[in-house]
Amino acid sequence: MVHQYKLGGYNIVLDINSGSVHSVDDVAYDMIALYPEYPREKIIADLLGKYRGRPDVNEAELRECYSDIQSLIDAKKLYSPDEFEELAALPGPRPGTVKALCLHVAHTCNLGCEYCFAGQGRYRGEREVMSFETGRAAIDFLVEHSGRRRNLEVDFFGGEPLMCWETVKRIVAYARGRERECGKNFRFTLTTNGLLIDDEVIEFCNREMHNVVLSLDGRREVNDRFRRTLSGQGSYDIILPKFKRFVKARGDRSYYIRGTYTHLNTDFTEDILHMADLGFDQLSMEPVVCPPSEPYALTEDDLPVLLEQYERLASIMLERKRQGRGFTFYHYIIDIEHGPCVHKRISGCGSGTEYLAVTPSGELYPCHQFVGHPQFRLGSLGEGLTNTELQARFGSCNIYTRPECRECWARFYCAGGCAANAYHATGRIDGIYEYGCRLLKKRIECAVMLKVAEYEDENMG
Amino acid sequence: MKRIKTVNLKESALLGGCGECQTSCVANQTCEQ
Incomplete structure (x- = not known):
């Protein structure tokens, strides 16, 4: 093909x-x-x-x-x-191996973002924070289920994880203490809205966190449309100075300023450029995930505008790079020389198999986007992975079990897409979120174009 | 004249699958090998 x-x-x-x-x-x-x-x-x-x-x-x-x-x-x-189809029929190289956890340390939040897929951090349940004992059990679970895999990942997520900060630090210290005896390397990440960032958080994260994701939607009026405190105050002016301080102190360590775009800012390239002009150079901007009935949901009429925006963004990024003031956009990072092996390209993100979410009470779900949907409960830290039938269904999702993917040119770049998006769009985890497919294909075209431009620039004359 | 300039998945099928790479949550991932 x-x-x-x-x-x-x-x-x-x-x-x-x-x-x-x-x-x-x-x-x-x-x-x-x-x-x-x-x-x-x-x-x-x-x-x-x-x-x-x-x-x-x-x-x-x-x-x-x-x-x-x-x-x-x-x-x-x-x-x-x-x-490669026969590879898809084989079990993974280490079936039953878990290598990454999304730790929901706080099912509560100090922002009240209307568009939040997690329902203002509560995931359809009560406000709740994770105890250190549960966090410790999660680290033990990950070590015990990681087989021979050395690199293990833990993302501190919520809600707002900084509302459970002392526990986060204790969990990190506990995991670091287990690294040497187990021969493991923990890579921690943190996703935060930034309200509670202070010098101590910055110092700790810049020492311990492999990556930090800082949520900002772009221009002040765009950010403050949804990202408001519980008293209704826009968060832009509160978090921006904190993010600038955080990133400056972070040096060359990885971070992303990560935004969400909706039907109300389909000109999202302006928001990305706003972030770049503020001095941030590692940027991510994602389409909103919500029911189509919401007034901010992306519509079919938005799609041509969004595709044009991605092309415009790529063009501006190329121009800025040639001027020596380039920036990184997460979805335009494409490693064509050292990219993932075909095994990973067939099976995707590993949700429900090697990647699990842990709730504050220690329940296990296929990923953060399935938390709050009881039919997707896989088990708990106490009882282990009990819903093996559901886990097998996630394990069998790959680009060859989705008819649309078999015929799609983007299949080895996208790996079949997001099971949660597919479920919300079609009611099936092995379905296709067609709207998301069209966005992803455009992003891949833009990302490859930027690599071709880089190649041509290096080989001119 | 040269009209085609070329900027391997089959090789990766033989060498890959170690599982040490970062969980994406794939094109923007990098292999650890």
């Missing part, structure tokens, strides 16, 4: 099954598209007609181009076959 598109002045050809990326001229672009359908002589005759008058297009040149295409096909870098 091949996917061809034109973007940013580049003609791009993706060979889906090998992962190859080709940057081609107009003639090769047309010839590659015609190759599977027509014999060589017809293709050459047609292109001689189409490019009549172009001095660089003659029969000898076209035959050379055709030969180059055949060489790429012979090398399995173009129109290569999909030989």
